[in-house]
Amino acid sequence: MSARWPEVPQDFPKAAKVTLQDEQLRANLGHATTAIRAKRGGVVAEVDDWEDLRDEGAAARDRALRALDERLVELEANVQAAGGVVHWAPDKAAAQRIVVDLVAATGSDEVIKVKSLLTDELELNPALADAGIEAHETDLAELIVQLGGDRQSHILVPAIHRNRREIRDIFREHLPGAGDVSDDPAALAEAARRHLRETFLRVPVAISGANAAVAATGTVAVVESEGNGRMCLTLPRTLITVMGIEKVLETWEDLGTILRLLPRSSTGERMNPYTSLWTGVTPGDGPEEFHLVLVDAGRTNALADPVGRDALRCIRCSACLNVCPVYERTGGQAYESIYPGPIGAILTPQLQGLDTAPTLPWASSLCGACYEVCPVKIDIPKILVHLRGRVTAETDASGKGHHAGVERLAMRSVARVMDSRPAYEAAQRAGRLGLSLLQHGNGRPGRLPGLKGWTASRDLPPPEPSFRSWWREREATGGAPSVGGASPVERPAAVGGAGAAGSVPLEVVVHPPGGRPGVVGGPGVVGRPGGAPTDPTRTAGDDA
Amino acid sequence: MSGRDQVLAKVRAALQTAERGAGPDGPRPVPAPGRRTRPDAWDADELADRFAERVDDYRATVVRTGPDGVGAAVAAALADLDPGTVAAPAGLPAAWRPDDALDGSVLRTAELPAVSAVVTACRLAIAETGTIVLDHADDQGPRRLTLVPDRHVCVVRTEQIVDDVDDAFAAMSPADHGPPGPGTPPLTFVSGPSATSDIELQRVEGVHGPRTLVVIVVGPG
Numbered sequence: 001m002s003a004r005w006p007e008v009p010q011d012f013p014k015a016a017k018v019t020l021q022d023e024q025l026r027a028n029l030g031h032a033t034t035a036i037r038a039k040r041g042g043v044v045a046e047v048d049d050w051e052d053l054r055d056e057g058a059a060a061r062d063r064a065l066r067a068l069d070e071r072l073v074e075l076e077a078n079v080q081a082a083g084g085v086v087h088w089a090p091d092k093a094a095a096q097r098i099v100v101d102l103v104a105a106t107g108s109d110e111v112i113k114v115k116s117l118l119t120d121e122l123e124l125n126p127a128l129a130d131a132g133i134e135a136h137e138t139d140l141a142e143l144i145v146q147l148g149g150d151r152q153s154h155i156l157v158p159a160i161h162r163n164r165r166e167i168r169d170i171f172r173e174h175l176p177g178a179g180d181v182s183d184d185p186a187a188l189a190e191a192a193r194r195h196l197r198e199t200f201l202r203v204p205v206a207i208s209g210a211n212a213a214v215a216a217t218g219t220v221a222v223v224e225s226e227g228n229g230r231m232c233l234t235l236p237r238t239l240i241t242v243m244g245i246e247k248v249l250e251t252w253e254d255l256g257t258i259l260r261l262l263p264r265s266s267t268g269e270r271m272n273p274y275t276s277l278w279t280g281v282t283p284g285d286g287p288e289e290f291h292l293v294l295v296d297a298g299r300t301n302a303l304a305d306p307v308g309r310d311a312l313r314c315i316r317c318s319a320c321l322n323v324c325p326v327y328e329r330t331g332g333q334a335y336e337s338i339y340p341g342p343i344g345a346i347l348t349p350q351l352q353g354l355d356t357a358p359t360l361p362w363a364s365s366l367c368g369a370c371y372e373v374c375p376v377k378i379d380i381p382k383i384l385v386h387l388r389g390r391v392t393a394e395t396d397a398s399g400k401g402h403h404a405g406v407e408r409l410a411m412r413s414v415a416r417v418m419d420s421r422p423a424y425e426a427a428q429r430a431g432r433l434g435l436s437l438l439q440h441g442n443g444r445p446g447r448l449p450g451l452k453g454w455t456a457s458r459d460l461p462p463p464e465p466s467f468r469s470w471w472r473e474r475e476a477t478g479g480a481p482s483v484g485g486a487s488p489v490e491r492p493a494a495v496g497g498a499g500a501a502g503s504v505p506l507e508v509v510v511h512p513p514g515g516r517p518g519v520v521g522g523p524g525v526v527g528r529p530g531g532a533p534t535d536p537t538r539t540a541g542d543d544a
Numbered sequence: 545m546s547g548r549d550q551v552l553a554k555v556r557a558a559l560q561t562a563e564r565g566a567g568p569d570g571p572r573p574v575p576a577p578g579r580r581t582r583p584d585a586w587d588a589d590e591l592a593d594r595f596a597e598r599v600d601d602y603r604a605t606v607v608r609t610g611p612d613g614v615g616a617a618v619a620a621a622l623a624d625l626d627p628g629t630v631a632a633p634a635g636l637p638a639a640w641r642p643d644d645a646l647d648g649s650v651l652r653t654a655e656l657p658a659v660s661a662v663v664t665a666c667r668l669a670i671a672e673t674g675t676i677v678l679d680h681a682d683d684q685g686p687r688r689l690t691l692v693p694d695r696h697v698c699v700v701r702t703e704q705i706v707d708d709v710d711d712a713f714a715a716m717s718p719a720d721h722g723p724p725g726p727g728t729p730p731l732t733f734v735s736g737p738s739a740t741s742d743i744e745l746q747r748v749e750g751v752h753g754p755r756t757l758v759v760i761v762v763g764p765g
């Protein structure tokens with residue numbers, strides 16, 4: 001059984017302090033994210049209309065979200081017309097209850113599962129276990145996490161924090177029939193295949209997530225690599241698919257657009273090995289019973305925020321994790337949420353409520369790399385800054401919450417600068433200036449002389465050893481160490497640069513609430529190495 | 545209130561709140577779908593070449609042949625197997641069908657582990673991504689047939705190859721099967737053999753789906 005996430009996360013700075021001690025973790029992550037950035041860069045460069053495609057993807061997601069009530073009702077009608085049953089879960093407890101009851105009704109005391117972030121978010125496995133139902137994870141990485149009693153650290157490759165030798169040891173100890181398997185990835189995959197084959201053929205109920213569903217046709221899509229998804233979607237008698245309400249798309253063509261964007265952004269492949277689409281039930285082929293569980297669980301909180309709701313466009317490709325300098329150093333578990341990295345920093349606080357994860361919006365340097373790679377153009381830095389403002393305002397207004405004592409003082413200082421009109425307005429002006437410099441007539445970031453590395457390149461320079469060494473260097477050199485490979489001109493701060501935006505608010509904006517010394521190295525914490533942590537083109541923007 | 549009413553009420557309230565919170569200019573408008581303009585015609589040879597190259601990139605086996613060569617190509621792809629363990633769906637063209645093949649359309653799940661290979665046609669193929677798409681019609685068989693056996697031999701006619709994923713969607717609209725309902729076929733997009741990158745992001749072919757994929761591309765005579 002995989003470990004549960006804490007009910008109330010401690011906070012990112014504290015958790016990151018722990019994971020930053022782990023050299024092995026950082027080595028594993030650095031290796032993996034460097035490899036995937038290169039792969040992604042290669043296959044994205046192949047697509048000559050990639051920027052148009054991103055616009056189209058963003059628009060497709062937005063169109064569905066802006067009329068979400070209509071799309072959900074339409075989806076429901078079409079799934080039902082095709083022989084499926086639709087269930088609605090306002091929150092986690094309701095979703096757990098619905099799924100447990102559906103499994104219980106089949107009489108089976110075990111289910112097979114295909115990797116689904118949502119079922120992890122909903123803590124479905126513990127809920128099933130409490131009801132005496134055993135859930136078999138069938139995705140290789142989920143199996144590694146489950147057998148290791150571990151937690152996920154990446155949305156696409158949940159065991160990315162483990163290297164092959166660690167995985168071999170977990171398999172030898174916990175995987176029935178693994179014997180003394182070697183650490184060759186092919187041998188490890190073969191061991192998983194042998195172990196699960198009989199399970200696929202035996203267990204009569206499967207639980208899956210969904211990458212998307214088309215309202216106009218009632219079609220549901222699952223994207224995967226190993227074939228465990230196809231096994232789960234095809235062989236059992238009963239299929240239960242759990243889907244966040246935000247995943248719906250309006251048209252069939254929109255799904256084509258998303259499927260052009262997703263694999264290249266995600267695994268850096270032109271196409272993932274298997275994509276399954278199905279509409280209700282098909283007589284003689286696949287499950288006889290299909291249940292679609294539509295889950296809110298906080299998504300409507302995000303939907304109500306005119307800035308924050310863009311996070312709901314996310315198609316969970318994980319590209320933003322792989323380019324994030326903060327993620328690369330702290331690892332996914334420091335975010336204490338099933339959604340780590342830049343997307344986790346904007347999604348988790350909105351899904352769970354800002355008061356339960358108030359430090360996550362500070363888990364970023366606002367360097368903007370995540371926005372550059374996001375296939376649906378979520379302006380993550382803008383949402384982070386917006387949420388920081390909300391945390392500050394809402395904590396101040398309530399006078400309680402997590403920010404008692406010292407933390408509260410620091411929060412006030414953040415609030416003071418955010419509230420200080422001249423400083424804030426100066427930041428905004430500089431931000432707009434930077435933005436207009438960066439934009440061509442089409443509203444897309446253009447290239448500036450000397451800035452090619454920032455606006456056009458899709459990969460970051462290789463990782464630094466750690467924040468602490470960066471911080472030590474920063475202190476030794478009086479605040480602006482050079483960072484391997486990145487010349488100062490490649491940093492966006494140099495664009496809208498100087499003046500008020502460069503100094504006044506930025507220093508404060510990157511403080512986490514509490515600005516604890518020694519957090520991830522000291523105050524200023526998760527600033528982008530290079531001493532100019534904030535991208536003024538994205539700082540204040542239109543979040544006033 | 546039912547769960548359905550609760551969720552829909554919260555969605556509607558959220559949309560209204562966001563509308564109000566968006567400021568005097570209202571929410572940023574969503575652009576109409578700006579689908580890229582597609583060429584009217586592709587060069588069939590170019591599509592076939594690109595498709596073959598990209599399938600090969602996945603470490604699948606690609607064989608190119610003319611209409612008269614399919615039977616031999618199929619036989620070669622199965623040469624090392626016991627003919628009694630090869631299946632083909634009922635609707636597969638006779639010329640493509642291996643001798644003594646089992647009728648894959650009627651095999652039950654419990655019988656499939658004994659099948660070592662399956663030969664099918666496909667609905668269409670995608671050049672840009674090296675993908676074959678199955679709609680599980682009579683010449684392809686139900687989904688389980690191309691899933692459980694360890695080898696999948698798939699025959700693609702060059703006129704079935706489209707440029708990119710969105711062209712495939714345009715060509716396979718469920719609306720062609722009438723209004724949404726039980727008549728809408730499932731679709732399976734297959735790009736190479738099953739694989740995982742879960743261990744150190746290193747791609748390893750062959751996990752749960754067929755470990756060997758052979759694609760036979762049939763050009764015009």
Ligand code: SF4
Nearest residue numbers: 314315317318320374
């Ligand atoms: S926010 Fe964008 S880049 Fe990050 S996982 Fe979601 S879609 Fe991918």
